[in-house]
Amino acid sequence: MDLILVNLIDGLVTGLLLFMLSAGLTLIFSMMGVLNFAHASFYMLGAYFAYQVSLFLGFWMGLLVAPVIVGILGAGVERYGLRRVHQYGHVPELIFTFGLALLIEEVVQFIWGKDQMPYAVPEILQFTAFSIAGNSIPAYKIFMIFISVAIFITLLYVLTRTRVGMIIQAALSYPRTVEALGHNVPLVFMGVFGVGTALAGVAGVIAGPVLATFPGMAVVLGSIVFVTIVIGGLGSLWGALVASLLIGWITTFAKSYNVRMEDILTGLGVQKPVDMSESLIRDLWTITSPQIADILPYLLMVLILVFRPYGLFGKRDA
Amino acid sequence: MRKSIKFGLGAALALSLGASAALAENIKIAFIDPLSGPFASTGSNGLSQYEFAAETLVNEKGGVLGGQKFEIVAFDNKISPKESLIQLQVAIDQGIRYVVQGNSSGVAHALTEAIEKHNKRNPDNRVLYLNYSAVDPALTNENCNFWHFRFDANADIKMDALTDVIAQNDAIKKVYIIGQDYSFGKAVASAAVSMLGEKRPDIEIVGNELHPIGKVKDFTPYARKIVSSGADAVITGNWGSDMLGLGKSVLENGFTGPIYTYYAAADGITAAFGETGKGSLRLVSEGPLNPIASDRAADYVTAFKAKYPDGNVSQARITNLIEMLAKAIDQAGTATDVVAVGKALEGMEIDSLWGGKILMRPQDHQAIQNVHVFAHTDEGVQFDYDNSGYGMVVENSVEMASADSETTCKMKRP
Structure with missing residues (x-):
């Protein structure tokens, strides 16, 4: 029972981290129709920039400065890269962001090398916030939860309650009308792209110390972000939140409990073959939930695509 | 031009x-x-x-x-x-x-x-x-x-040296084994189980599991299982980012016992562990840097x-x-x-x-060759790793480890 609570907290941290990445991606997609393959690379850049800044000015300045740099870089990529490629259609845009992801990884390796960076949790947060039945919850995790929730609330407020948010929402559905009303839609696009990548940057800054800062960190997280926004529904902020939390909890619980396929199958009344080496489905019999935890989100995505192709909260067909 | x-x-x-x-x-x-x-x-x-x-x-x-x-x-x-x-x-x-x-x-x-x-x-x-x-x-x-x-x-020789050290430590009653899901991870696990069973039958193996190699983003759920199992020691063959991810998360979530590893050093890992790994991380390997063997070395x-x-x-x-x-x-x-x-x-x-x-x-x-069990520390370190001040210092040594171990190799020579 205690462990359930601990797992709920752990899953929440994982989910919220995923949310910060997917929120930006889903906004960018719904606005420009661009699947930004380089999104996770901006997350990695956030971690590296923050590490570099933290060497001189400490962790907190890194948290402030790095996302801004990443956001400016992102806006620059939109203004001078994507906007030019846009006129040739979606495929060149995809290829452009894909190439960008590779480029960023190479540049990161070129500057910082291939080693793990000793990017650590700041001293002030290096203590145990509280513990539940011997499982300590580090203060840094609580800090991560607060940051992500604060960002979600701010984002929701800006998008639904402010004038800027209204223009963005309008530009999402009727860009031409908004343009005709005298708003600078390309500027809105650039802003959204910048803010989206900056969000990924924030995620990198706060995830770097716990999930390790190394050149492979973008690849490890890259595909799961796409899964999240597809499950949540492309373009939906609430969808991104729900899907992220869902994925966070599913994977955490699957890894924490050794649910064996054997138990499920015998529970369903299937007879266990006596000689396993002869059985065609022997691999199926020996699977445990921690082994397949990381592919469960993909399974969920397939199911969602079959039964609700526009995602949990999506309003239109993907 | x-x-x-x-x-x-x-x-x-x-x-x-x-x-x-x-x-x-x-x-x-x-x-x-x-x-x-x-x-x-x-x-x-x-x-x-x-x-x-x-x-x-x-x-x-x-x-x-x-x-x-x-x-x-x-x-x-x-x-x-x-x-x-x-x-x-x-x-x-x-x-x-x-x-x-x-x-x-x-x-x-x-x-x-x-x-x-x-x-x-x-x-x-x-x-x-x-x-x-x-x-x-x-x-x-x-x-x-x-x-x-x-x-x-090989993994058996190293495990032989590691389990010798574990067997001498009476405080260890429960051991958790975790590794990457491929041939080497499985070899480490089976060697640990059989050798511990031989040398210290009283030790209980409270966990023995494999995780996907190079794919785990966050080791927290595994760390939770290790801590709640009540293990006194962890044995892992993990390497690269899997080693760092597992070790950090196990230590962060409240584990204080020894973590016996094959590869928890260098390549940024030593620096990233720093102070947190001190007192916990152990490593089995050859070729010591601390103390160094000779002036030539x-x-x-x-x-x-x-x-x-x-x-x-x-x-x-x-x-x-x-x-x-x-x-x-x-x-x-x-x-x-x-x-x-x-x-x-x-x-x-x-x-x-x-x-x-x-x-x-x-x-x-x-x-x-000689196999040693090292401790991750900043004391008595002449040559550190990752310029971190931390390095691996010899704690136990086995001369010409497993020189007479058996092999099932039947080699056809040209």
């Missing part, structure tokens, strides 16, 4: 042609290991250690066979067995006769099988496979062959650090491999007849740069 470019290109082409003509005499050694992806740091640090060892221990001393130099040629296998076989073919096509590889026993199994087949079919350009780090015991047991030589102590490390300030001399076996290969080629009197070189390597004994002797056991081509 155009002209100067053309001229530049021409000059570069001429230079490279000239250079390759001059290098034609070199003995090329193919280094097939990950140079990109999640395990890139392990691979690229290995590469610089090879380049430095070849340069310092062989080339600067006049090379082998009266003047031929060693040249390390790097191939990126992205840690994939499939990619490794492609790179192996490229290396063979370039006329390379020596292949070194170490990261991942999965890759090692693919390579040793492919090389055995290749050598059977192409007696004119056979290849030797010098394995410096893939420690799945099967490679020198049921899957052994004449062309494969292992310079690292100290000079070697100092010179390496001067050339690669960000690198580490983390794999003592690399210098052993280079020195033994050089000696074997000199003894055989040829670098092209790898059968003769292989026969010279069998049963060879040298004094290691890092102290002690290395014996290449002829029956299974497993190097027998």
Whole structure:
């Protein structure tokens, strides 16, 4: 029972981290129709920039400065890269962001090398916030939860309650009308792209110390972000939140409990073959939930695509 | 403008042609290991250690066979067995006769099988496979062959040393075993279970599980299970980012006992653990830096650090491999007849740069050497890793570990 609570907290941290990445991606997609393959690379850049800044000015300045740099870089990529490629259609845009992801990884390796960076949790947060039945919850995790929730609330407020948010929402559905009303839609696009990548940057800054800062960190997280926004529904902020939390909890619980396929199958009344080496489905019999935890989100995505192709909260067909 | 470019290109082409003509005499050694992806740091640090060892221990001393130099040629296998076989073919096509590889026993199994087949079919350009780090015991047991030589102590030998240390520690009553889901992770787990059962039957194994290799983003759920199992010690064969991720998360979530590892050092791992790992992290390996064996070894490390300030001399076996290969080629009197070189390597004994002797056991081509259990600390560290002030200091040593261990290897010699 205690462990359930601990797992709920752990899953929440994982989910919220995923949310910060997917929120930006889903906004960018719904606005420009661009699947930004380089999104996770901006997350990695956030971690590296923050590490570099933290060497001189400490962790907190890194948290402030790095996302801004990443956001400016992102806006620059939109203004001078994507906007030019846009006129040739979606495929060149995809290829452009894909190439960008590779480029960023190479540049990161070129500057910082291939080693793990000793990017650590700041001293002030290096203590145990509280513990539940011997499982300590580090203060840094609580800090991560607060940051992500604060960002979600701010984002929701800006998008639904402010004038800027209204223009963005309008530009999402009727860009031409908004343009005709005298708003600078390309500027809105650039802003959204910048803010989206900056969000990924924030995620990198706060995830770097716990999930390790190394050149492979973008690849490890890259595909799961796409899964999240597809499950949540492309373009939906609430969808991104729900899907992220869902994925966070599913994977955490699957890894924490050794649910064996054997138990499920015998529970369903299937007879266990006596000689396993002869059985065609022997691999199926020996699977445990921690082994397949990381592919469960993909399974969920397939199911969602079959039964609700526009995602949990999506309003239109993907 | 155009002209100067053309001229530049021409000059570069001429230079490279000239250079390759001059290098034609070199003995090329193919280094097939990950140079990109999640395990890139392990691979690229290995590469610089090879380049430095070849340069310092062989080339600067006049090379082998009266003047031929060693040249390390790097191939990126992205840690994939499939990619490794492609790179192996490229290396063979370039006329390379020596292949070194170490990261991942999965890759090692693919390579040793492919090389055995290749050598059977192409007696004119056979290849030797010098394995410096893939420690799945099967490679020198049921899957052994004449062309494969292992310079690292295998997982069983290391586990034998580790379990000796664990057996002496009466405070340990419960052990949790966790590893990467592939041949090596499974080999570590089964060796730990059987050896602990033999040496300390009272120890309870409270967990024994495998996780996907290189794919886990967050080890927290695993750490929770370890902590709540009440384990006094953890045994893991994890390496690269999997080692760092697991270790950090286990320590962060409240585990304070010893973590017995195979690879928790260098390549950024030591620096990233820093203070948190002190008192917990243990590592079983060969070739100690603290205390260092001799002035010669100290000079070697100092010179390496001067050339690669960000690198580490983390794999003592690399210098052993280079020195033994050089000696074997000199003894055989040829670098092209790898059968003769292989026969010279069998049963060879040298004094290691890092102290002690290395014996290449002829029956299974497993190097027998001193194995040590190290502690991660900042006290008594002469040579640190990752310029962090932290390093690995010897706590226990086993002389010529498992020299008389059994092998099921039935080798067919050419």
